[in-house]
Amino acid sequence: MDGFRQEQRSNLLPALVAGVVIVVFVVAAVATGDGVLIAVMVPVVLLAGLIGLVLSRLVVTVDDTAVRWRFGLGLFRNAVPLGDIAAARTSEKSWAYGLGLRWTPRGWLYRVRGTETVEVELRSGGRVFLGSDDPAALVGAILRRLPGRAEHRGAR
Numbered sequence: 001m002d003g004f005r006q007e008q009r010s011n012l013l014p015a016l017v018a019g020v021v022i023v024v025f026v027v028a029a030v031a032t033g034d035g036v037l038i039a040v041m042v043p044v045v046l047l048a049g050l051i052g053l054v055l056s057r058l059v060v061t062v063d064d065t066a067v068r069w070r071f072g073l074g075l076f077r078n079a080v081p082l083g084d085i086a087a088a089r090t091s092e093k094s095w096a097y098g099l100g101l102r103w104t105p106r107g108w109l110y111r112v113r114g115t116e117t118v119e120v121e122l123r124s125g126g127r128v129f130l131g132s133d134d135p136a137a138l139v140g141a142i143l144r145r146l147p148g149r150a151e152h153r154g155a156r
Helices: 013-032 035-054 135-145
Strands: 004-009 057-062 066-071 076-081 085-092 100-104 107-111 116-122 127-131
Touching: 004 135, 013 035, 057 127, 057 135, 085 135, 107 116, 116 135
Parallel strands: 107 127
Antiparallel strands: 004 057, 057 066, 066 076, 085 116, 100 107, 116 127
């Protein structure tokens, strides 16, 4: 069976991250009158932009063995074997949970933009939320490949 691949991108995230860092440094430099902060700002802004660039692309793939996801070129990546998945369903996570990879009260969230996610419920009781521009297609790809798939259903 062919694999399924879905990509979520944000062209705004690198600029947003770098912009926030610039604002923080400028406010701190003006407030303290410290010129050293300005000199330190350039490499920190470049690093922030790089981090934003890495987190601006989420690729999720589903093959016959696992659901895999990675940010950017694969610096942050993870996978769940299909046998460890109890269910998959569409889900919405508030914008307040933020972007990137982070822990939420219900499980790990990997998201580049938007509020739509796919909730992957693990047999261990854990959950992973994967950001998706087409969550129904991702849920379908996961459910079609689950062992004993006839007993699994996606729900909103």
